[in-house]
Amino acid sequence: MDEVREVVRVEGGVVVGHDGSTCAQEALxxxxxxxxxxxxxxxxxxTWSMTTAPQPSSWEPGYVPPMTDWEQAVHDELTAHVAAAGLDPAVRVTCHVVHRAPVQGLLAAAEGANLLVVGARGRGGFGGLLLGSVSDQLVHHAACPVTVVRTGAGGRDFTAAEAGSAVVGE
Structure with missing residues (x-):
């Protein structure tokens, strides 16, 4: 990674926001x-900032690593979360890390997506709230449909036909 990414744009598909929380893992x-x-x-x-990023391996007392090291640490952690999710190997997955506030970063990523998926609660905020401030903002401002997944909410699985129409808007 030569430059720290501040925006990611995708064309089609499903974008899922992930902050490392249990709810984000279920949404994934x-x-x-x-x-x-x-x-x-x-x-x-x-999305990340220096306050939310894991410490890079190059960090040591008295030395602040370059931003690209922080970005790599975030990417490594995200990749580990995706691997831990045990996804079907047939799913085509791309991990993106963006140095930006969560709402703005996810809104930009979702501009060309068919669907944005987020967990109902992330790492911050008040545990008693049913819908997090990030997910609430995304529901109101995203350019595509948004699904908010609650922790422990099983629901029923989509059939292939339902899944196709849910994503492409048929």
């Missing part, structure tokens, strides 16, 4: 099942 699994059934790409997006 849900989005991957839908992407598999609809035969579309899955784009996993993590």
């Amino acid at each position: 699994r849900w989005a991957a099942r839908l992407a598999r059934r609809a035969d579309v790409d899955l784009h996993v997006v993590r």
